[in-house]
Amino acid sequence: xxxxxxxxxxxxxFLFNPTTxxxxxxxxxxxxxxxxxxxxxxxxxxxxxxxxxxxxxxxxVERDLEEFASLLKEYSVLD
Amino acid sequence: xxxxxxxxxxxxxxxxSPGPGVAVIRAIRECPDFEARIIGLSYxxxxxxxxxxxxxxxxxQIPYPSAGTDSLLARLEYIHAEEQLELIIPNFDAELFNxxxxxxxxxxxxxxxxxxxxxxxxxxxxxxxxxxxKKHGFLVPRDRVLHEFRELKKMEEELEYPVVVKGxxxxxxxxxxxxxxxxxxxKILAKWGLPIILQDFVKGTEINIAVLGDGKxxxxxxxxxxxxxxxxxxxxxxxxxxDDDRLVALARQFIASxxxxxxxxLEVMLTDDGKPFIMEVNPRFPxxxxxxxxxxxNQPASLVKMAMxxxxxxxxxxxxxxxxxxxxxxxxxxxxxxQKISGxxxx
Amino acid sequence: MEKKRYExxxxxxxxxxxxxxxxxxxxxxPVTHIENNSVKSLLKEYGSPLxxxxxxxxxxxMRNASRIFxxxxxxxxxxxxxxxxxxxxxxxxxxxxxxxxEVVSGFEYDKALKNGVPGNQIIFNGPDKTDxxxxxxxxxNSLIHIDHYDELYTLIRLSEEHRMxxxxxxxxxxxxxxxPKWDRFGFNFENGQAWNALTRILNSQWLELVGLHCHxxxxxxxxxxxxxxxxxxxxxxxxxxxxxxKMVDYxxxxxxxxxxxxxxxxxxxxxxxxxxxxxxxxxxxxxILGYGFRPEELPLLILESGRALIDDAGYLLGTxxxxxxxxxxxxxxxxxxxxxxxxxxxxYEHKVxxxxxxxxxxxxxxxxxxxxxNIDMVRENIVMPLLExxxxxxxxxxxxxxxxxxxxxxxxxxxxxxxxxENNTHIIRRPETMEYIDSLEQLPQHLKQDV
Numbered sequence: 001x002x003x004x005x006x007x008x009x010x011x012x013x014f015l016f017n018p019t020t021x022x023x024x025x026x027x028x029x030x031x032x033x034x035x036x037x038x039x040x041x042x043x044x045x046x047x048x049x050x051x052x053x054x055x056x057x058x059x060x061v062e063r064d065l066e067e068f069a070s071l072l073k074e075y076s077v078l079d
Numbered sequence: 080x081x082x083x084x085x086x087x088x089x090x091x092x093x094x095x096s097p098g099p100g101v102a103v104i105r106a107i108r109e110c111p112d113f114e115a116r117i118i119g120l121s122y123x124x125x126x127x128x129x130x131x132x133x134x135x136x137x138x139x140q141i142p143y144p145s146a147g148t149d150s151l152l153a154r155l156e157y158i159h160a161e162e163q164l165e166l167i168i169p170n171f172d173a174e175l176f177n178x179x180x181x182x183x184x185x186x187x188x189x190x191x192x193x194x195x196x197x198x199x200x201x202x203x204x205x206x207x208x209x210x211x212x213k214k215h216g217f218l219v220p221r222d223r224v225l226h227e228f229r230e231l232k233k234m235e236e237e238l239e240y241p242v243v244v245k246g247x248x249x250x251x252x253x254x255x256x257x258x259x260x261x262x263x264x265x266k267i268l269a270k271w272g273l274p275i276i277l278q279d280f281v282k283g284t285e286i287n288i289a290v291l292g293d294g295k296x297x298x299x300x301x302x303x304x305x306x307x308x309x310x311x312x313x314x315x316x317x318x319x320x321x322d323d324d325r326l327v328a329l330a331r332q333f334i335a336s337x338x339x340x341x342x343x344x345l346e347v348m349l350t351d352d353g354k355p356f357i358m359e360v361n362p363r364f365p366x367x368x369x370x371x372x373x374x375x376x377n378q379p380a381s382l383v384k385m386a387m388x389x390x391x392x393x394x395x396x397x398x399x400x401x402x403x404x405x406x407x408x409x410x411x412x413x414x415x416x417x418q419k420i421s422g423x424x425x426x
Numbered sequence: 427m428e429k430k431r432y433e434x435x436x437x438x439x440x441x442x443x444x445x446x447x448x449x450x451x452x453x454x455x456p457v458t459h460i461e462n463n464s465v466k467s468l469l470k471e472y473g474s475p476l477x478x479x480x481x482x483x484x485x486x487x488m489r490n491a492s493r494i495f496x497x498x499x500x501x502x503x504x505x506x507x508x509x510x511x512x513x514x515x516x517x518x519x520x521x522x523x524x525x526x527x528e529v530v531s532g533f534e535y536d537k538a539l540k541n542g543v544p545g546n547q548i549i550f551n552g553p554d555k556t557d558x559x560x561x562x563x564x565x566x567n568s569l570i571h572i573d574h575y576d577e578l579y580t581l582i583r584l585s586e587e588h589r590m591x592x593x594x595x596x597x598x599x600x601x602x603x604x605x606p607k608w609d610r611f612g613f614n615f616e617n618g619q620a621w622n623a624l625t626r627i628l629n630s631q632w633l634e635l636v637g638l639h640c641h642x643x644x645x646x647x648x649x650x651x652x653x654x655x656x657x658x659x660x661x662x663x664x665x666x667x668x669x670x671x672k673m674v675d676y677x678x679x680x681x682x683x684x685x686x687x688x689x690x691x692x693x694x695x696x697x698x699x700x701x702x703x704x705x706x707x708x709x710x711x712x713x714i715l716g717y718g719f720r721p722e723e724l725p726l727l728i729l730e731s732g733r734a735l736i737d738d739a740g741y742l743l744g745t746x747x748x749x750x751x752x753x754x755x756x757x758x759x760x761x762x763x764x765x766x767x768x769x770x771x772x773x774y775e776h777k778v779x780x781x782x783x784x785x786x787x788x789x790x791x792x793x794x795x796x797x798x799x800n801i802d803m804v805r806e807n808i809v810m811p812l813l814e815x816x817x818x819x820x821x822x823x824x825x826x827x828x829x830x831x832x833x834x835x836x837x838x839x840x841x842x843x844x845x846x847x848e849n850n851t852h853i854i855r856r857p858e859t860m861e862y863i864d865s866l867e868q869l870p871q872h873l874k875q876d877v
């Protein structure tokens with residue numbers, strides 16, 4: 001599970017996919033996940049980092065992460 | 080008045096069926112009497128005016144009219160805090176109701192407008208135009224408002240052809256037989272719903288008149304224009320200013336009887352025997368409004384002056400035979416700009 | 427170090443042509459309290475979902491409407507429209523505020539009697555009145571509004587048989603320029619039917635004509651239509667006076683004033699487009715006052731407003747059961763109430779607020795109810811903060827019709843709580859129970875199982 005190399009992420013949390021021409025906006029949680037994905041972290045690792053950073057239930061985080069990853073895949077942001 | 084006025088303008092969609100915003104700004108920019116900082120207000124992230132930085136200094140997205148006045152006011156309060164707006168010129172039919180409703184509130188915030196009041200605005204509504212004409216002595220084609228298909232059936236015997244079948248908001252089809260009327264009725268019904276309007280067909284030459292009223296019954300500027308060519312969407316491709324006293328008199332009478340405040344466009348059908356029928360009244364500047372400036376009567380700039388409390392004398396002369404030809408131009412920008420307006424709502 | 431508040435990650439494709447998000451601020455302002463009672467504690471104490479009614483708001487609405495009409499016209503009487511909300515507690519508030527009762531069925535008539543409304547202050551409308559109910563109403567000296575000829579002749583026969591002279595009015599339908607025309611109720615004005623019925627009544631020794639009634643429609647947005655209605659009723663009253671030398675006691679213009687809810691398909695929200703009660707009052711009273719009656723013969727003006735007086739006093743509180751993503755990428759939020767409780771979701775775009783603080787992030791979502799039916803949808807598309815399972819929401823302006831038209835489908839109907847003027851809560855209808863539903867059922871012997 002990897003973020004495509006040519007995906008551009010701006011400081012303000014905007015994504016641009018040069019392959020498809022699509023732009024996306026994300027919130028701070030999403031931006032953090034994408035940053036961690038870029039560092040080649042696995043989903044369980046990311047879940048742990050999210051739980052460290054935020055006051056959140058691990059199960060809920062895993063569920064949201066799963067859904068977010070599938071969304072990224074659908075939009076061809078993830079390989 | 081040599082100072083920088085902060086003016087917000089909407090309808091920056093200078094596309095194939097254009098909004099008037101960019102033309103309004105162009106006319107304002109050309110007026111030598113004042114300088115302006117122009118704030119663009121947009122609904123869509125791809126309105127070309129947003130990216131015309133030589134015309135528009137800063138832009139903000141605003142909520143769609145359907146979100147209501149509370150949302151619009153909240154957004155305008157934010158923009159006002161950033162920009163200290165002095166005047167807003169709204170240019171879309173659909174947003175005018177909200178801006179007119181907010182007029183007093185905006186005024187207490189220190190933001191001026193130059194708009195018709197609600198009664199003036201609603202009296203020229205498509206569904207009420209016939210009564211409006213009757214009341215003020217204007218020629219308006221007779222119409223019948225249909226709420227059900229049954230009513231159309233009942234009319235089969237009495238209809239005269241051709242007849243125009245119109246939707247509540249948009250669309251108009253000329254029908255030459257009852258079959259065609261039925262077909263057009265059903266087609267428009269599917270698209271725009273009920274009611275549907277049957278309007279007498281008026282044969283003649285289509286003329287558009289850009290008019291600016293001072294709100295006290297005086298017409299400050301009247302520019303009649305005939306379309307030289309239209310696009311397949313029925314929009315003007317090119318047009319020319321005309322010299323016709325009948326049209327000027329009609330517009331002057333319209334302003335006098337409505338006490339119209341602000342810009343408007345009369346769509347007129349001039350019959351072969353010289354009778355001007357008012358077909359529609361658009362309650363705002365038309366997209367071709369820059370032609371008024373080019374012909375010597377800068378309507379947007381005059382509106383700005385009147386809104387700011389300056390007396391403006393009615394124009395007496397304009398250049399006849401001035402032509403506008405609309406052209407397209409591919410503006411180049413970068414994804415970062417699109418992301419900013421789309422994501423942050425500001426550019 | 428304290429951890430940050432978690433919010434689920436979002437990814438929004440920056441489409442053009444979609445609703446921009448700089449719009450729905452007002453809907454996203456959290457509503458954490460209703461009349462000083464926290465939504466959280468209300469739901470904890472009474473269960474979710476829960477209807478809440480504000481007594482203060484009802485009284486405010488009633489006094490406001492009453493002031494508006496009474497400052498314009500000397501003789502005004504409101505009659506509470508039972509069908510809009512006939513919870514006893516609600517009816518009693520209106521009666522305390524001086525309202526009569528307006529009922530449209532025998533059931534509602536009995537309810538009004540049970541609420542202690544004097545018979546002569548009950549207006550009996552509607553096309554369905556049995557002989558027994560007509561007799562009861564006649565004996566109680568109630569105002570019987572005749573809907574059709576069959577009823578007119580039935581009433582004449584009953585009166586003759588029982589040697590009574592009931593007080594009656596007729597309901598009149600007419601073209602007020604609005605659509606749809608409600609010509610299924612009452613006698614038609616334009617074709618002379620109404621005049622014929624009046625003549626019939628005035629020529630009968632068994633009926634006493636006291637009033638004229640019309641009810642031109644529901645959720646009316648045109649004050650001018652009421653002016654037309656008032657003018658037509660005045661015209662009839664005038665003709666009655668001229669021909670029969672009798673002035674009717676009252677003119678009843680019915681109900682139909684809208685609340686500020688937004689109708690489906692409306693382009694602008696109701697809060698911006700719905701005329702104020704002042705505008706309706708001006709339209710109606712200008713006509714009656716200007717018609718030419720002498721001051722002492724001016725008829726009493728009766729109004730049967732329902733929705734406009736109760737809608738914004740009612741709230742529906744509920745809880746998010748789940749959120750999911752639909753196959754086309756849209757977000758869906760499933761709530762613990764649907765069209766079973768919120769019947770008016772069929773015709774309104776109800777305003778729904780979150781009941782707790784959220785971040786500024788918002789998303790478009792569908793709001794579904796919990797029923798296993800595709801039509802169970804509270805809002806087709808609404809911009810909300812990022813809702814999670816367990817979050818609570820408040821639906822606004824639900825006081826009219828929901829608590830009379832709700833359905834007991836696959837689940838039990840929730841409790842209704844009244845918040846009084848001191849902000850104390852009172853349960854005014856307990857949540858339904860299995861015993862309540864079962865109490866009406868009977869199982870034939872051969873279907874019984876030995877348990």
